[in-house]
Amino acid sequence: MAFGEGTAQVRALDGVDLDAHGGEMVALMGPSGSGKTTLLMVLGGLLRPQHGAVEVLGKAVTGQSDADLRALRLRRFGFVFQGYQLFPALTALENVALALELKGRDRREATALLDRVGLAARRHHFPAALSGGEKQRVAIARALAGDPAIVLADEPTAALDTANGRAVVALLREVAAEGGRAVVMVTHDPRAGDAAHRVIRMVDGRLAA
């Protein structure tokens, strides 16, 4: 996967070959600029690789149209973003309900999802009134809307203190185990790496030995 042309070209991914299975949490680790987030976006159908193939649940998705990739993301993926990316004008409950509505599910499932992450009591609070850890747990509840097969998490503990970071990683590991989901997590946090079932290290767009 390369960006730019000629002498300005940057090979963000080069010869990367990995797979992730249901029930496991995989940590992608490496220094900044190693291609971790780029790989995550390729996995989520947000970037198309120039070479190679991506398969999701046994089905090739590399040649699909943007509309098909979008629909696939909606049906099969849940995302947890580094900056939470919650909608500030919606309550915790409404943030999760929005994801449910987009996926064609009953909005009333939102309370159960927030309960799953331990935030049912805070469901009527706006993101501004939540702590960093609480916001990320709301984001995880939102990512679980629609029961996705794959959860992609981009630096989910980057803005959190140690205790909250540990709690979020533990939650993601439970999410992988209980639903038979594949959780792929980009992280700099060595403690997060320790909690993963498998760690894949990357350097300069390549998998490190």
Place this chain on the structure above:
Amino acid sequence: MAGLLAWRNLAHDRARLLVTLVGVAFAVALVAIQAGLFLGFSETATTVIANTRADLWVAAKGTQNFETPSPLGEREYYRLRALPGIADAEPLVVQFLPWRRPAGGDEGVIVVGFDTASGIAGPWRTLAGAVADLRRGDTVAVDRIYLDKLGVRGVGDQAEIAGRRARVAVITDGIRSFTTSPWVFASLRTAREMAGLREGEAHYVIAKVAPGHDPDAVLAAARRALPDALVLRSEQFATRTAHYWIHSTGAGAALFTAALLALVVGSAIVAQVLYATTVDHLAEFGTLRAMGAPARFVRGVIAWQAVIAALLGHATGAALALLAARLSENSTALVVVPLALAAVLFFVTLAMCAAGSVVAARKAATVDPALVFQR
């Protein structure tokens, strides 16, 4: 949820929401007032014709509007009166004349001289005095709206019209003139004396069709009997007069242009605000796209914002326009804002806000979802 997100995003920034509403309300009020002025002008331009209980009007050939006729002799009056199907016919004098205020200074007025006995023509709404009081010599009726302009305060006050004494005997209620010159009603005799017309001279002959006779048939007969005159039904003369003042003078075009500009300005304000709001919330739209939300959902959020802006802005603007209409009741320029106009204006407002949301919707729907992963 699209509607909820739209409302919450708009309400999140109160100052910007206020700017949006002020912009839309301004546009709505301006369009409504321009339309209201147009309706008011149309009503005012034809008010004397509409409130004269005549079926037919005879004027000099080429007469374009009620206010600027040419003199007619007696022949038209007698020929019309003699036609079968005519119940009654009478002359009407309409003449621009100078009014000298008691304290000095001149104003132009339009003197309308009518038969005080027949009840066909004359002032139709009075506040003080009675139409019969105009049978006395040199008496006139003026409207309450123009008392200050004419320098009089009420019944009994005196002024001069074309050098002749004019004593206020009747005050009318809200009979506006389309021009800057107020109507002054007087008896036929008084009006002729003021206008320097001979006995029998007038500017119009107006007639009532007898019951049981087809007005169109009588009209046709009158035209055959008076080939050198302009003979029209009352509503035809009203339309002719309105068309002249609204279209031939450019007043209608001016009002239309102002209304159109108001719509353009309103759209521009909505477009700018919705675009700014969208840019502010671009990360959220990127998140939606990353999650897999279809473009139509994202566009739906923007569309809802446009609808909300239209609803709130229209309500405010329409209220302002109705207030302006109420305040105009005591002014020389009447603004007419019927509820039907306000209702039609809602859809115009919706279209205006929708047009203003196009660029914002495109921006939101095409945002790169990878944006949310950027450091």
